[in-house]
Amino acid sequence: MNRDASPVAAFRDQYAELMRSAFLIDLQYRASIAIWLIWGITEPIISLGIWWSIAAAGAVDGYTREAFAQYFFGVALVNQATLSWDAWNIDRWIREGEMNYRLTRPIAPIHEAIADNIAYKGPTAAIILTAWLVAAVFWPAARIPFDPGRWMLAIVAIMLAAAIRFLNGYATGLLAFWTTRATALVELQFGISLFLSGRIAPLSLLPPRVVHVAEYLWFPYVVSFPVEVLTGAVHTTAEYARGFAGQVIWLVIWLLLYALVWSRGRRHYGAVGG
Amino acid sequence: MPAAIVATELSKTYDVKVRDPGIKGALAALARPHYRQVRAVSAVSFAIERGDAVAFLGPNGAGKTTTLKMLTGLLFPSSGRAQVAGCDPWTGGNPFRQRIAFVLGNKQQLLWDLPPEETFRLNRAIYGVSTADFSARRAELVELLVLGDLVDKPARQLSLGERMKCELAAALLHQPEVLFLDEPTLGLDLEAQQTIRTFLGEYRQRHGATILLTSHYMADVTALASRVLIINRGRLLYDGELSELVARIAPIKRIELVLSEPVTRARLEEYGLVAHFALPSATIEVPRESATAASARLLADLAVADLSIQDPPIEEVIRIAFGEGAQDADAEPETPIRADVRRAPP
Numbered sequence: 101m102n103r104d105a106s107p108v109a110a111f112r113d114q115y116a117e118l119m120r121s122a123f124l125i126d127l128q129y130r131a132s133i134a135i136w137l138i139w140g141i142t143e144p145i146i147s148l149g150i151w152w153s154i155a156a157a158g159a160v161d162g163y164t165r166e167a168f169a170q171y172f173f174g175v176a177l178v179n180q181a182t183l184s185w186d187a188w189n190i191d192r193w194i195r196e197g198e199m200n201y202r203l204t205r206p207i208a209p210i211h212e213a214i215a216d217n218i219a220y221k222g223p224t225a226a227i228i229l230t231a232w233l234v235a236a237v238f239w240p241a242a243r244i245p246f247d248p249g250r251w252m253l254a255i256v257a258i259m260l261a262a263a264i265r266f267l268n269g270y271a272t273g274l275l276a277f278w279t280t281r282a283t284a285l286v287e288l289q290f291g292i293s294l295f296l297s298g299r300i301a302p303l304s305l306l307p308p309r310v311v312h313v314a315e316y317l318w319f320p321y322v323v324s325f326p327v328e329v330l331t332g333a334v335h336t337t338a339e340y341a342r343g344f345a346g347q348v349i350w351l352v353i354w355l356l357l358y359a360l361v362w363s364r365g366r367r368h369y370g371a372v373g374g
Numbered sequence: 375m376p377a378a379i380v381a382t383e384l385s386k387t388y389d390v391k392v393r394d395p396g397i398k399g400a401l402a403a404l405a406r407p408h409y410r411q412v413r414a415v416s417a418v419s420f421a422i423e424r425g426d427a428v429a430f431l432g433p434n435g436a437g438k439t440t441t442l443k444m445l446t447g448l449l450f451p452s453s454g455r456a457q458v459a460g461c462d463p464w465t466g467g468n469p470f471r472q473r474i475a476f477v478l479g480n481k482q483q484l485l486w487d488l489p490p491e492e493t494f495r496l497n498r499a500i501y502g503v504s505t506a507d508f509s510a511r512r513a514e515l516v517e518l519l520v521l522g523d524l525v526d527k528p529a530r531q532l533s534l535g536e537r538m539k540c541e542l543a544a545a546l547l548h549q550p551e552v553l554f555l556d557e558p559t560l561g562l563d564l565e566a567q568q569t570i571r572t573f574l575g576e577y578r579q580r581h582g583a584t585i586l587l588t589s590h591y592m593a594d595v596t597a598l599a600s601r602v603l604i605i606n607r608g609r610l611l612y613d614g615e616l617s618e619l620v621a622r623i624a625p626i627k628r629i630e631l632v633l634s635e636p637v638t639r640a641r642l643e644e645y646g647l648v649a650h651f652a653l654p655s656a657t658i659e660v661p662r663e664s665a666t667a668a669s670a671r672l673l674a675d676l677a678v679a680d681l682s683i684q685d686p687p688i689e690e691v692i693r694i695a696f697g698e699g700a701q702d703a704d705a706e707p708e709t710p711i712r713a714d715v716r717r718a719p720p
Contacts, residue, residue, distance in 0.1 A: 110502045117499035121485055121492055128487040201483040203448050204476045206468035207500050367450050370388065 114207055118215035126220055137224055140183070141176045141231075147300050148172035161305055167331070169241040171302055173232045174327035179299060181225040182262040182322055186213050187273030187286040194276045199369070210270060210358075217266055244331055253340065257326035260347040265322045267354035274358070277365030298324030302333070318350035376460060378552050378584035379422040379445060384454035386415040386440050386608075414440045416608040417454065424551075427578055427585040429599035429616075433696050437608040438588040442554050445586070446476045459551045459584075472501060475550040477541055479557035484529040490540035491525045494547060501548035508547065515543040518573050535566025542573065555587035559594055571597040592688045606696050616688070623694050624686045627665035629658045631672065632680035645672055654679070659686075 105113065126133060151168040154160055163171070193199040193209070202209040236242045272289065275282040294300050295310065296319035303311055303324045314320050325343040328334040334343060392410045393403030415437040422428050430438045443449040445456055447463035447470060456463055461470035484493045498508045516525065519539045529537060538558065546553070558574070559567040575598055578585055589595060595602060595616070602619060604612040612619055629646070633654045642648050645668050646660035660668045665683050672678060 105502060105504075110499075113499045113502070117496045121488060121496050124492060125485065125487050197478070197481050200443070200448055200478060200481060201476065204446050204471055204474065205500055206471040206502075369449065 114211065115215055118212055119219045122212075122216040122219035123223075126223075133220075133224065137180070137227060140180055141228065143299065144172040144176040144179070147175070151301065163302060163305065166241040167333075169239075170244050170331045171327060171333070173235070173242050174244075174330045175299055175323060177225060177228050177232060178258055178261065178323050178326045178330070180228050181221050181258050182265045182326075183221075184217075184265045184269030184286075186217070186266065186270045187276075187283050189213065189216075190270065190273035191276045191280075191283050194369075195280070203366075203369075208362075210362075213270060214266070217262070221262065247332070250329065250332060250335075254326060254330040257329045257343065257347065260344070260351060261322040261326045264318055264347065264350050264354055267351070267358050268318065268322075271354060271358040271361050274361045274365050277361075277368050293319050293322070296320065297322050298327065302328075318346075318354070321347045321350055375424055376457070377421040378424040378426070378459060379420075379586060380457045381421075381441070381445065382419050382455045384415055384418045384441065384444055384456060385413065385452050386437075386444060386449060387452040388412045388414055413608050415444070415451075415605075418605065418608075418610045420603055420610065420613050422584060422586060424584055425578070425582040426601065427574075427587070427599045429595040429602045430586060430588045430605065431595065431602050431692055432588075432605040436606045436696075438605055439556055440608075441605070442476070442556055442586070442588065446474060446554055447471070448476075472548060473551045474554065475545040475548070475552075476554045477545045477556065477558055479538065479555070479560035482529070482537060482541060484537060484540055484544060486530050487528060489526045489528055490521075490532075490544065493529070493540070493544045494525070497544050497547050503548055507549075511547050511549060512543075515546060518576060519543055520569070533566075535562045535569070538562060538566065538570060539573075542570070546577065549581060550583065552584045552586070555585065555589075557589055558587060559589060559591055567591065567593065574598055592692065596688060604692070604695055612695060619695065620685050620688065620691050621662065623691045625662045626659045626686060627662050628684045628686055629660060629665065629669055629672065630680075630682045630684060631656045631658065631676075631678055633677060634679040635677040637676060641676075 148168055151160070151163070151172075152165055155163065155165045155168055159167075190199075190209075190213075193202065199209070202212065232242065236244075268289070269286055272286050273282055275285065295306065296303075296314040296317060298320065303314060303320055306314075321343065325334065325347065329340070329343070334340060388411070389409040390412050391403060392408050393399045418437070418441060430441070432438050440449065444451050445458055445463055447458075447466065450464055458466075459470065459473035461473065463470060484490055485496070494508075494512060497503075498505075503511070515521070519542065521539060521543060524532060524536050524540060525543075529540065532540065542558070555574075559570050562570065571594060574585065574587075577583060578598075585598065587594065587598065600616055601614065602612065602616050603610060604619075628649065633656065636653055639648055639651050642651070642656055642658060646658040648656060649659050650657035658668070658672075669681060669683060673681060
């Protein structure tokens, strides 16, 4: 063991190497990643196409064509920076016995997943951001007002959203310790989030009852809120406070759920395979 | 110095869902699930001293891998205790994990898409190995395992044998005190098996590492371990020297003959049990203690071109031991078999 290194330096070293190998693996799969990226932006482009036609006659509940364009460019960026596929990895690790060696290493498997997320989302979100910037040069509708202060807040909101979605996906994926249907649960949440997180339409356009239900869940805080901070739809101090408070509460809830499922699951683990 | 591995009355019971066959059975199990308790490991106790190499033998499903997974902290036992490298495997946390390595022959931990060198780098950081230690250990492992430029090829392009050599190197960079190997030579060709065996023996001598391995290849066992633990149906049946087991289970010697003049089978039966008869060669089994006398008589009475005295094949001995244990275990489930040769933990 490297006894000279401080615990912080050792941890940073672990993360640097985990991210490095995750990035090198991603490079091996660059063609697949390009296809996923195209698939990822297809959904907001289709939504934008539909709302663009609907708004031809005039603004829909305050949303003009330009507002829809900004909103869905925001959705493409935020969704890419916050999506979570970890449940499928955990499911494979547990089902095929790949969890075994991960459990004998002196680092919790969640750190490998976090490093993997950073290594993937950083570059791919940067690609989408670049595409948005290029689009904004040629298409005024895609431009959002220049406001670095709000962009900084948007970055914080996106990071919190990414953490909530990650813990949500990871903790649900850990249910694979008990059931073979953990990924189905994640897919169900993914389906619900299409509506409740604002991926198909801005939340304010959904029926009031649906919005009311969504307010008690984490979904609005993982896509809708960061997008609206970015586009300026959220701008009063009260709206900021409410949104960030919701994000922090859901982050803590999912962190606690992760800790609970992890400690119980470890004890329950049958160490399949081998 | 405390023992490297101490298992005390380790047991593991699984709840297994039972259901009748067919759709009706499946629906009934859905409505009212029934569970049956299966004892995978039953009150297993043993101790292994530092630097020793011990082989864990048993048929498939005997409880070997379950025991290994408990000792590495992967599985929590239903009851019992263990100490490995001075730590409790289930509460020892990262300091415990720093002291062990667990290599599973049928599961790989090398990064599949990248060269093994990348896994080495990653493990250096994960185990917090200093750059100087890393360089020295990496060089030693590359030399001992004859890895050459294999470390720069993507792992997915390596043969099974090459991959296992790299797996071992990756698992040993943090220089673990205790090495658990589950079927390390599974599926490898003879040459690769031999390389791994030679390496493990050499590595243990150099670094005093304790090794507990399971294998279906007796050559692994005879090359690496003088002591064996035999387990069947979750119960420890034998703990002791391999040679002692051979003497106990099969108290015979095999006299292998090459005759320069033909003799009848009946003539040879005067000396012992004729196990093999295909002139000019023949094999006679005799009680262990009379092997020398029988050989002397054979040499005096017959035209013998060549004669050698052998132990019975180890595979045969182990097969008999598994069989005996299984029968005894059924008859007397509460009494440990061959308690006289079991080693009690200190």
